[in-house]
Amino acid sequence: MKRNVGKVVEYLPFLGIVAVICTTSWLAGRSSLAGRPSLVRTPVRR
Amino acid sequence: MSQTDVRMDGSAETRADREATPGSAGGRRERLVTHRERADSYYGRPVLNEPTWKDHDIAAYLFLGGLAGASSTLAAAAELTGRPGLARASKVGALGALGGSLYCLIHDLGRPERFLNMLRVFKVTSPMSVGTWILTGYGPQAGAAAATDMTGLFPGLGRAATVGAGLAGTALATYTAALISDTAVPVWHEAYREMPFLFAGSAAASAGGLGMLAAPLAEAAPARRAALLGTAVECVAASRMERRLGPVGEPLRRSRLLRLGEALSLAGALAGVTVARRSRVAAMAAGAALLAGSACTRFGIFHAGMESANDPKYTVQPQRRRLAKKRAERELA
Amino acid sequence: MAFDLDEHLNGNRVGFFTDTSICIGCKACEVACKEWNHVPEDGLDFTGMSYDNTVGLSADTWRHVAFVEQRTPMGRQEPGVGDMDFRWLMSSDVCKHCTHAACLDVCPTGSLFRTEYGTVVVQEDVCNGCGYCVPACPFGVIGKRETTGVAAKCTMCYDRLPAGEEPACAKTCPTDSIQFGDLDELRERADRRLRQVQEAGMTSARLYGRDPDDGVGGMGAFFLLLDEPEVYGLPPDPVVTTRDLPSMWRHVGMAAAGLLAGIAVTAWRRR
Known part of the structure; x- marks a missing residue:
């Protein structure tokens, strides 16, 4: 049991890094929409 | 230079102990020589020493380096085609992945405080040395690209850094294939022809996934197409690799992580070009699946290599076949 | 691979010729190596692999004596273990100091270098422990030392050579199974020895690593073996x-x- 916990802990930095990347990237993608509300909800359809 | 010589009297005629001939004397009773099975190894011990690399550092780095590099390339393409939202999301993602890469690389060193020692030489024979210099060239540009985009300062410099990081990013995303192939680990070494394409495909798929996850729907078309193209290349390269390697490819064909990676990537890529074009939630789910799929692929490749290093048959049997082939060719000639 | 190491060194290249046919498995080489080079203890395990409890070469084992037990006759010898053929093969393994050394090629810090004697040595104070040399070595020789975090392997006693002393293992070997000297001379000696052993009835004898045209360009430490290399845990056709x-x-x-x-x-x- 303890060994399994230790193994999971080893992967936490990696999972944390991926979570941080996704969050910051998502926030950056959202921030680019500021001032262009037409893009926020519905995609442009042609 | 002194040399080994056990003769005490210095006489050349005296037969030295080292001239003893084993098995030359004695009265062996005649016995039937029973059929001998050819030993494959020494007590089943691996021939190679197990790589000291840990999957949560090096397999993670293979993934993060690919994500960073391909994201920068995607960001440059998005910026040059007038998609600022996708460009910004990809630049910020690339910078984060670069930070993660550096953390993993330095964390894996036995003496992390000496990581700068890698900048004392440039060796084209060492993919790790080449990679260090690729990171040194890529890192500041990726940083500048993200920083100028977020702050709006120095747009000219930002444009140059974006393009520079986009070009250097292709090297960062693919050199890691040479990094692991340039070892004696049977699966990694033998797969060196397909590995760069597999890694390039996997990197494009993950960058596309991140773009889908983070960029506005209206701008994410390149990310969706990159994910689809990347996944296709990755799957083709992987199946070619598995077939061409023959018996050495066994650990690859057995790998459940690789199968899971392919399934996640395919699901994400197909969802990307269908439902994720309209729904933001579906796009985020497809992007996450693509990221997870790429990570599974890298971990799968890493573990298949470790498995082949730890079993002597993957080292010994191909070499025996190579020797037999050489002998046969010599006899024909 | 246009670079010819033997030519470059002007005949100054030294090496080991390990004649396993006269190895008696005393492990004096392992001990002498550990003592001279201050190689730390790396586990006192009972493996059950014949008399071998050191298992293989690593960061903390620079000489390793292999013990192979086979139900095969050894020439005309009567083993005296009932109605069974039996032979014991013993061999002292060591870093091969390859002409084309993968560990040296892939080292990203330049910590591994080629000495003026043609040997390959790790500079402990430069190595940052990236571990690339470990999977690069086709023989499984070099390793990363847990206690210091840096790579370590046989130096062919780089510190003894300038004083005109032979390496500790060769010095201590009581049967001259480990012979040290000028590599060209050792190769000639090995050829003579191979003929002698084969004429005496051991037709399975062969030289391993003597050929400068092999996949690593010839080894600075080569061997006379009595069976296939893989029996001793050596790769049959190593390639850099x-x-x-x-x-x-x-x-x-x-x-x-x-x-x-x-x-x-x-x-x-x-x-």
């Missing part, structure tokens, strides 16, 4: 991994160009 590196870089270049072109194409269309 960097031999394929030019092709690897070409494939990487193609993949990088493909990645650039692919992403450019995906962004080309407006929608």
